[in-house]
Amino acid sequence: MIGLKLLGFGKVASTLILLYLISIGVSLTIGTSYDVLTGLEAFIQGFELGKPLIMEKSAKSIYTSIIPTRLANDLETVLGLNAKPVVTALGYADGVLAPIWDQSVLTHPLDMINATGIILGKHLADKLGKRQGDDILLTSVLRNSVYIVKVVEVKEFNDPRDNYVFAPSKLARALRGIQDTEASIIMFESQRDAEQALKYLSQLYELRLNYDVGVEVKLRIIASDGSLASEKKISGKGVEVFRIPLGYYQLIVSTGYAEIIVDSVKLKDSIELSLNLQGTVTLKILDCPEEPKLMDANGKILRPERVNNVWSYRIPVGVYFLNVGGHEIRIPVVSDQELRLGKGLEKEKNLESYRVVFQVRYIDGKQVEDAYLTIASSDGRLITSTTITGFYESYLQNGLYNVTLSKSGYVLKKKLIVDGEKSVDFILPLRSDGKMMYTRSFEAKILPTGYDSMSMISIMVLSAELGILITVSILAVLVYLSIISHLFESCSSEFEKLRELRFSIGFIFKSIYLPLSILFLLAGTLGGLSSIYFVEMIYWPQILPSRPVGLNPLLYFVHTVLLVSSLTHSYLKLYYRKWF
């Protein structure tokens, strides 16, 4: 009280009023700038998933990132990581800005019958006044698309997802404008998984192939989504080195007569493979009293050699047609092979039969129509030779079998041991639409919290608000300094007297600095409280489901630090000028 009396109650009171008024302006500016900055960013960028994710390195937002879906599958197949591809888009739901996410991201996604059914976050639904069964108009920021969709469910999350739209994958892709082989981000269960994935994805691996092929062939490396990773012509003996990223690949040799899948590779390290392919192979047909009628793909009848009731053909690798008893069967021949036509369908009485299911799908999961399945025993007896669509069921006895599937020149061979019920999957390394795309080169970056603070969209807002935040903070210090130094300068004669009376530094500190600090803090706090009140009162444009301000009340008191710092600076300046 003595110190304040010395300075003059009137002067101190007027300074406090000034500081209170200024602090309203300053806290309002700093608080709202930060609120708008972070609030919009959080809204636009995606909720805090609590799960790490990776996205395209060059993309500035999860809404502009495009990532091949196959990467998620490859990470799971090759590294055993739990990786989920997710599609994200930004759009308007009945005129309200809303992030639109692929509903597969939810813990319990709905099995949506209707392709245009959506799940609405609770807050967004309340804001739009929508309930289950209502229609919503959905538009996309990036695509020239508008959809009428039906609300299938309103879900409450108690987090920012309450402002989101969750759409079926197809619709989300259409809104984002990406193909079915692409997604926006890949989500992981743990940070460790994401880091491991990024480590593997950020480098190329060497696939060294030692080949010995009798004819000129085209070697294709096909990625798990059916895209072409690399292609080379090879012939004779040699070594070919491919540098390709992590993934699950199939090596296909195209001979002109057939497309033969020679190997599949889970590439996560540099590896070496061998490829041996004879230019011509021998097909021996046994147990056939008459000369078999074998034709190539062009219908040309081939002539065999006969040695001890065995019909022997020296033919190039390919798919051939054999006429047996008026029936034409397709025989893919990719290596030396023996075929017994005599007792193929007879079953040995003592052996038990098991149900074996054969499934054939394209690489994108769709059923293959009119594929040709051949089942032969290990000694070459032909058991089944038939055209199948997607699915085929057979009963086979215990034993070893050679199963061949051919479609459009592609030949897939498998050895099958039957010792119980089995399911055999054939995946044709082709897309159902017949398109052969090139594998997209991809560079990833990690977002540890599922949040891109440096996105293009948030930067737009950031550039608008960051400047305000910094300059207002600097101005606040300047104004506070100006006011406080004015108070001290106006009391310079009083300070002079104190100096002459040789009052101790401790006394000055206790009687002037401390009471002023408390009073200034009070003025600043009151200013902060008033600005919070004003923020609630001020009208804000309703473009978002929630108000962009008032999210973090503490921000409205940050200026008090600036205020006390300014007082300390002015006090120290006075102290050094007057007492030294």
Place this chain on the structure above:
Amino acid sequence: MFKYIMKLFFRGSGNLKRYLFMIAIFEATLLTLSTVPSGYVEVVSKLTPKPNFVVSYNGPGIEIYFAYVDVGGEEVLAISSKNLREATSFLIGNNIELKDVSIGCKVNNPIIRKYFGRGNVLKCVENLVDYSIILDWTLFQQMVKTPYKKLYLKSLQEEGVSVPSAWTFTKDLLLLVNHHHRIIYICFILVLSVSCSILGLKSAVDLRQVLILTKEMHMSFQKIFLCIFIVSLLATLAGMVVGYGLASVIAPLVLICLKYLLGIPYVYLIPVATTIDDVILLAFLSLGSYLSMVIWKTIVK
């Protein structure tokens, strides 16, 4: 006399110089804030392609009606319009020949085809058309038993959501940022007025000395105050000019920094002439605050 008063002004404690400096800083800051960020968003909004059309629940515009038709136990979206040709030209982009029934590519299946018995299947356009059946208006009225809803398609950028909605998005962002700037502007007025009042109080001490000196020279108070007003006005105008100059340097510098630090594309921006209204208002307000304090301290007291 004016020259003499000017000399007296720039001597003393230098508060007048500080006043000039303060005004310049404030105005430079204001200009930078009003030019760079919102200017940047404005540039982005100008770069945003114009929408193809606007869709709204409110008219005017071309009306399209929609409702659900039960086909084999499954709901299918049916759309129609009294002006079907024009409505579909908005959605599909060109004039196509529509029959009584046109089936969207994503709902095309044997059940639908059998149910409607006729109609052509439309090519995919990645739009609501893909998931719907377009019906002739008379047929729509006959088939739809439930109450149907209405939408309006417009070609102008009126009220509604643009398609694609990037236009609405940038417009909304701009609206929000500009609204925030208006709040900041009011805060600035408050801060600047208070600061200039303090500067006025401080320079009143110097001015009192100037008044004493000029009184000795037998000059009239009116003339002296006119001179003081002119000097203050000139200082304010000089502050404005310096402010514009500073902003012209700061704005590109800020953008260059943002480009290199955060990778924001550089768009060259300098203070635009239209900001003069805001700056003049602020400048005269600061001048008023300053002079009112000077008058109160030197004459009233």
